[in-house]
Each structure stands twice: as structure tokens, then as C-alpha cells.
Amino acid sequence: MSEERARYWRHPALPEVDLLRARFITHRFGRHVHESYNFSVIEQGVEEFEHRGTLLRAGPGSIVVVNPDTVHTGQAVHPEGWVYRGMYPSADLVAEVAAELGMPPGTPYFPETVLDDPEAARLLSAAHRAGEHGDALAASSLLRSALAGMLRRHADRAPPGDLAAAVPPAVHAAREILHARLVDPPSLEELAAAVGMRPFPLLRAFRAATGLPPHAYLNQIRVREARRLLDGGDPLAAVAAQAGFADQSHLTRHFKRSLGVPPGAYRRARAAAWARPVHYRT
Incomplete structure (x- = not known):
């Protein structure tokens, strides 16, 4: 195989x-x-x-x-x-x-x-x-x-x-908070209080609007930030910290689950301005 x-x-x-x-x-x-x-x-x-x-x-x-x-x-x-x-x-x-x-x-x-x-x-x-x-x-x-x-x-x-419907204002506000606080995200209770909702109704509304609960959504935007930093040439340890991951292994786990490759391999492939022919064995 x-x-x-x-x-x-x-x-x-x-x-x-x-x-x-x-x-x-x-x-x-x-x-x-x-x-x-x-x-x-x-x-x-x-x-x-x-x-x-x-x-x-x-x-x-x-x-x-x-x-x-x-x-x-x-x-x-x-x-x-x-x-x-x-x-x-x-x-x-x-x-x-x-x-x-x-x-x-x-x-x-x-x-x-x-x-x-x-x-x-x-x-x-x-x-x-x-x-x-x-x-x-x-x-x-x-x-x-x-x-x-x-x-x-x-x-x-x-x-x-259903896709064209506007995101509820509270969910939009919650997303903005998560984008701004990758490194020190609030608890669900704090997030709900900040947008004027109770925790469970916010959880349901957030999942309905985005397809993900707030903690999973947070990890997705962390991966996006990690990609941006890797494309800029930042070291892996710095990328993990700046994107809000606990450490490099935490970054690697979520990065590979989303993109299919670990962050180091991603950076090496993207760093090659013109990829040379690759012999791909199957």
C-alpha cells in the first residue's frame, strides 16, 4: 500500500x-x-x-x-x-x-x-x-x-x-470579539455577556449561523492567522504563539486537520517561488 x-x-x-x-x-x-x-x-x-x-x-x-x-x-x-x-x-x-x-x-x-x-x-x-x-x-x-x-x-x-440571510447581530459581534482575541479568548459566559445573550442561546445561534460552535470557529481563524504568518516567513514557535495556539503541537494538530499538511511542510512548499517538477508516486 x-x-x-x-x-x-x-x-x-x-x-x-x-x-x-x-x-x-x-x-x-x-x-x-x-x-x-x-x-x-x-x-x-x-x-x-x-x-x-x-x-x-x-x-x-x-x-x-x-x-x-x-x-x-x-x-x-x-x-x-x-x-x-x-x-x-x-x-x-x-x-x-x-x-x-x-x-x-x-x-x-x-x-x-x-x-x-x-x-x-x-x-x-x-x-x-x-x-x-x-x-x-x-x-x-x-x-x-x-x-x-x-x-x-x-x-x-x-x-x-438560507445562505443569503444576514448573520444575527449578536453572532456578528461575537465573531468580531473572537477575531480580536485569538490569544486570550473569552469563556462562553463572558462572550455571551459581551453580546447581550445567555450562553446556550448564543451557542445555538452561533452554530446555526457559522456551522461551528465558537471554540471550533476560533480554531479555524487561528489556522488562517497561522497561514498568514507562515507565508510571511515567521518561525513556527512564534506563529503558534501569535496565532493563539498553546504550542507547536497544538498548531500542527489543528493545521493538518484543516489543510491536510503540517505547518512546516506548508511553509516549505509555499516558500518555493517556482516549484520544480515533482515526481508524485502513487
């Missing part, structure tokens, strides 16, 4: 797109979110994941689509694991391509989570390979072609009502 492998990086020709190439066997993604879209082409095996309260599966040739800030998980169904190429374009980039196609303004929304679209899968995979091997023109051209096809065939003009 092949070993687990994962590489998470960004190609200079695709400045608004993160790339992940991975084979996972025992690794399980915890409940997490991305600020970007997630378009993953399954190459081998079957991935199982929870998405908006539903357990879904995606097999070879399928495209898994997760909209920004949507809670999801991920794990292998079979002992041999699954192999996939993940692309994480920013919401701004996808909206830009949508505008170029003449679609209405706003953040495009993909209602279907597992797609059977061979042409889109081919283009996404080709763009990913070009980004893996340093072909700037091909990577950027193929990506925009892939996004255009995905938007034309699969995107809604507007998010459904």
Missing part, C-alpha cells in the same frame, strides 16, 4: 489559487472551512465527507465542490485511501470570471456538491498539472477555462435564501 503524501502550495501564475495534491489513507479532515472555493478532482479511490448535514461520497472522475465558508469534513471510504487534486480559487477570482461571462454581480454559488462533468474535471486537472510543473501560461489559461465552464453549467445566479 502506498504511503500518504500531500503537498500544498501556490503557483506564481495563479496568485489567488492554492493547490493541493494528495493521497490520504488514514488522515481525516476535521470539520473546517475555507475562505476560498474548493474544487477537487478525485483521481483514485472514494472520498466520504460531511457537507451541510449530509454524508456524501465522491469517486474517480468526480468533482467535489465546496462553496466558501461552508463546513465540511473528509476521509477515505476504502483502506487504499483516495488520491485527488484540489484547487482553492479565491472568491474574488471566481466572481471576476463570472463578471467576464456577463453573469449578475455577487458571489457565485454552486448548489451541487458532487459533480459528474468530465470536461470540467479534465480542465481542472490540466490546470493543476500545469501549476505543478511550472507552466505559467497553461496554468492560468486552463484555470480560467475550467472556471468558466463550471460557472456556466453549475453555478446559481444567487445563493439560496
